[in-house]
Amino acid sequence: MIISWLFGISLESSQFHALGTSKIKKLLTLITLMIVGEAIFFLPFVITRVFRPTFLTVFEIDNLELGTAFSVYGIVAMASYFFGGPIADRYSPKKLLIFSLIATALAGLIMAGIPSLTTLTILYGFWGLSTILFFWAAFIKGIRQFGGEESQGKSQGLVDGGRGFVAALIASSSVFLLDALLPVSADQATKNQLENGLSLIIIFFSILVLLTAVLVWKALPSATLKTTEKAEKMSLSGVKKAISHRSVWLQAIILLCAYVGYKCTDDFGLYAQDAFGYDDVESAHIATISFWMRPIAAALAGFLGDKLVHSKITKACFVILILGSMIISSGVLGGDIFLLIALTLASTSLGIYGLRGLYYALFQESKIPLSYAGAAIGFISVIGYTPDVFMGPLMGVLLDNNPGKLGHQYLFGVLAVFGVIGLLASVLFGKDSSVTGEESQSI
Template identity: 45%
Template sequence: MHDSHRELSPLSRMVAMLALIVAGEAIFFLPFVLPRIFRPTLLEVFGLNNLQLGIAFSVYGVMAMWAYFPGGPLADRFAARKLMVVALVATAIGGLALATIPSLAALKVLYGFWGVTTILLFWAPLIRATRAWGGAQLPGRAFGILDGGRGLVAAAIGSGAVALFAVFMPSDVQTATLDQQTAALRQVVFLFSGITLAAAVLVWFALPRLTPALDEPQQLYRPGGILRVLRMPTVWLQTIVVVCAYVGYKGLDDVSLYAHEVLRFDEVQAARVGTLSMWVRPFAAVAAGILGDRFGVARMTTLSLLVFGIGSVVVAAGVFRPGMTLFFFATLIATSGAVFALRGLYYAMMEAGRVPFGDTGSAVGIVSVVGYTPDVFMGPLMGVLLDRWPGELGHQLLFAMLALCAFVGLVAAVLFWRITPAEPLGRDG
């Protein structure tokens, strides 16, 4: 049964994985990568404060929470490539709406729309198609390649977007008028929309023969499966780790604004800081997967949370001053690396925690619904902290909160480590 993925030739398999990687990242360019890299400019052009942008993210998060569970059965009923193509095209059309620089009310509606297109129609088909690609033999490698590849795509396209943005900005960035900023940002929106549409075309032609591999019996949402999973302490500990790690991931949205406001970087330099953080992801995610197989997922998760916590404490302590660039970049790379390593280890924890294969979907549903709640609360929380305490203090409070989350996650990871079987390599069956 799990041999069905071998019907594809090696070249077809490579192209299929490439399509999954490109689509898996392109779908999130408009809602998340754009504000991550260009946050200072986005706030200026749309006339928003941090809280207002955070509320738009929160609308997305609420819609996404609603979408995780029904997305699973939908992916069981319809071919992955059809759902993914519809999701990509709809998301790209949303980009055209963003390019009109809509009002705050319309922006919230747009983010709610993206919550449906990126999660209900896309997330479960992506996970399922990736599992089909890996089969029973290579599930870890499949997800490692997916997340590392997605990171590489995000960093490469992000760097290209910064270069494009710089072309449309005056040579002295500080003198840019609002019209110039708007025109430059609009070009980036068009670039991201075009890439999202191109990803839809790639998926349509690259995935047609992947569907036969999707015939494994799916027991995603059987009540018995959900109840079994809910009784597993490892799943709850994993969920706590995911929440804390995801808070860290959302917190990285602040690095470009931090560089701009505290270290006095101009808008192009600040955007480059945002992309540097993203360049760490492909290396950290793949390395974490390999090291997790070698030394144990629980051990690597614990170490990653420790590094994430230390990095957050350093920023929260307010030690950085304009000119301390090397120390800042070293801290940024280490902290980003730890956060992205955790993303590479999320789903591997299920195997370490001995979640039965047939209950994987139920576990993914529970972990996703609870674990991704930072999509709902982190945007407004960051907005309140950064707007109520403008300047460095707001950033320090934000990173103090990240440090607290890292500590909570660390406790959960140590408990997970204590109660899971010791042999990290026991997956020969």
């Protein structure tokens, strides 16, 4: 079924055997992109998303200090989005991906030593370079070339859904690993015991990232991410042309609001601990619920976007996000209601990760010319990923100054506001793209 949808063929016996080496290679390329696209973020983000309470305890920092480290990452990343495109055009993207993965993994070994806050902050700045400057442009170009212009929603949704499956599998495995590494239950573990367990998990993640570099070297054809003379290069004239389209600004706002939701998933584990008293392992299990919603939501949103209209599915995802965040913000969840908490976080995640499957597929609808699509991607990324800069400190201030459930209610209230803004931008984007489509047909 999946292969049939992906390649547009039926899987009857004779046709399956006729699939051919090129189709198998394409499937292998897809799987590699799925794994690589998530493995690069294991160390800077997946660890803190799953083990945030444990991470804060072991590193002896608060939410604001961790948020400041995230901000350093975000500031470096913003500049990296601009310069990453030309680097990917000039050098072999496959080699850049391998270099990025190795550099990111080696920095993880430093993190495993549980360094000071200053060193941790420097590590996040370094990861802003290794995961974006030398990686992101090549990765996005690879997805676009893989999917073609007619299947952007499918390719974006499949890759992000696959990334979500990889993240969910690793996250769930690492939670069980932490539980196994602790000599006592998590609520009775000492700081040293938690530190030893978290350190081993960081080493485990670093090894996985290194192994992913080997996978890219062995499995990803060099031609998959080749550069072309036509280009997608970042230039000042390209940026000027890109920002002359209102749809580019609206897409940047959509990405920004959706990414605020993604950053709020960092809070799920801590929310379970602060508001409902779950221990480190139980709260980590709560956090992994969000991970398992991602492959379902991203792939489904991408598929529906291709079948219907991307901007319509985007609007639906924002509505789901708004409703879920308003339930959490209202404070109606209380007591030992694990199932209800899980369902609420799952539904909120459905909207958040559905949007991730549609981020760049909207280009197909806005009809941005390929000649400066790279400039448009760079501009939209710089604006859209600014939550990497401000959401960490904002979460820190809200959570540290409002202990218990209240700070989390405020945080999801903020998310609901961004959800409304994103919904309005999606409505306007849909109207703009409809006009663009009518004009192109008349021509």
